[in-house]
Amino acid sequence: MIKAENTVLLLLAAGRSQRFGDADKLEQDYLGHPLAFHVVTALEGVPFRKRIAIVSGTRLDFAARGYEMIENTAPTSGLSGSIKIGVEACRACGADAVLIALADMPRVTATHIYRLLDYADGPDTILASSDGVRPRPPALFGKHRFDWLMSLTGDRGAREMILKAHHVIAAANELFDVDTREDLERLRAMV
Template identity: 35%
Template sequence: MEGTAHPPKRTGLLLAAGASRRFGPEDKLLAPFAGRPLLSHAAAAMRAAALDRRIAVVSSAETAALLDGFEVIRIAQGEQSDSLRAGIAAAGTPDRLLIALGDMPLVSAELLDRVIAACTDDHASAGREANGPPMPPACFPASWLPRLAELTGDQGAGRLLRDLPAGQIIDASGQLPDIDTPEALRKLSR
């Protein structure tokens, strides 16, 4: 219909290709949490969020097997920016790119939808724990994708989120702990 606005093309990017060095020899994304592999929680939230497309970047066949409903991009383990760039290349140029991390099992679909809704054509949006810095999940407009693709080394999108306006930062209310060590997983499981 003429004059009918189409919703922006929203693509979700789930990053799950890290080396998990601080976790030890086992793949932390496969570690059990609340009766399921850790990665399955973030994947379920992304499946339930208002997205038109879902992409996951992984480094193992075992994690790929948990990602029904996702386009899976498999890369060698490397630095954080490697998985981000691989995901951006696969995404093309969506109107909105939502980035979530596979080791954040408490992230909800409702939070992901709120982060997407706060993203504008000019500004990214992100979650934040009380008084903490902005962090993933984060949503970026198409105009920010070239900046994301230029990131190198062991850095993600965090540095691009530091100066977001207050209205672009969403209170995540305890949903953002990420699991880096077995102790962090045990503590979260209590």
């Protein structure tokens, strides 16, 4: 088990939303709040060592919600660029692990995050969430995996490593992510 108090929550919110169209998908209304703030609210009771939001040109104020906001000035470098920025900040605060979550996954729960932390078995940990078919974020990496995360390139992020990781199954639709306007409409229809 890795304790939340020794883990940094790294919220990736610097995507370019290319498949969504000309609007920032994270600012879109979902149940009366911006889409990105649902995962923020769901995880606010988890006592992480630190909360970091990697952003790019957003009007959303993650700092008011307890996050250190770090601007990704080169979002075209892909997901790996945001991960590297966040992992560097994790190292600076002496974290034992980093939990990588996506701001466009509004149905993630604290219960699932605690399950990931409970499964963790130390500094070599690699855990991914799964719907029972394929792995995806949120994903947890122990500090011995930080060097590997820093070596990532492009937009694939940590996908290859999480394919090999232990997968923690989440409840149905908990790992739903919003990439397109159609996804947002499907999400709204679930309520």
